[in-house]
Every structure is written in structure tokens, then in C-alpha cells.
Amino acid sequence: MNESSSTDQIELDANHVLVIQRSEAGLGGQVVVRDRGQPGRGTQLFDLPPQRNAEALVDLAYMSLQAVREG
Numbered sequence: 001m002n003e004s005s006s007t008d009q010i011e012l013d014a015n016h017v018l019v020i021q022r023s024e025a026g027l028g029g030q031v032v033v034r035d036r037g038q039p040g041r042g043t044q045l046f047d048l049p050p051q052r053n054a055e056a057l058v059d060l061a062y063m064s065l066q067a068v069r070e071g
Helices: 054-070
Strands: 006-011 016-023 026-034 042-051
Touching: 006 026, 016 042, 026 054, 042 054
Parallel strands: none
Antiparallel strands: 006 016, 016 026, 026 042
16 A cells, blocks of 8 residues: 555444545445454455445445345
8 A cells, every 4th residue: 555545434333344445546445344352453344446435435335234234
């Protein structure tokens, strides 16, 4: 990752967070299951492709997480 990138997190629910990765290429992200025993750590479920803005990325994260839950 280059020096101009930054990372933010958005809570999706009590167990999942969206890790947003901003870079010169745009917005991408990962949905991660929190590790309650080790704050700041977790297990990555899946990557999300770049979206036009944060709202679209969050919407995609919710839809993708729901699809995983429904199997």
C-alpha cells in the first residue's frame, strides 16, 4: 500500500466492520468479523470492489453480508 492511502472503519453490526481503504485509485473495502478477545483484530470475510463513494460501498457491504447470512 502506498503512503497516500488511509483506512477507516464503519460498524455494520455488533460482530462485523467494514474496513474502508481510500487511495488514489478510489474506495475499496473489506468486511471483517471482529475478534472480541483481541480488539483491533479480526477475520476477513471478503473484499469489496471499488465504488464511486462511501455510501455505495456501505450499501454493498450490507447487501453482501446479508447474502452470506442467507447462504
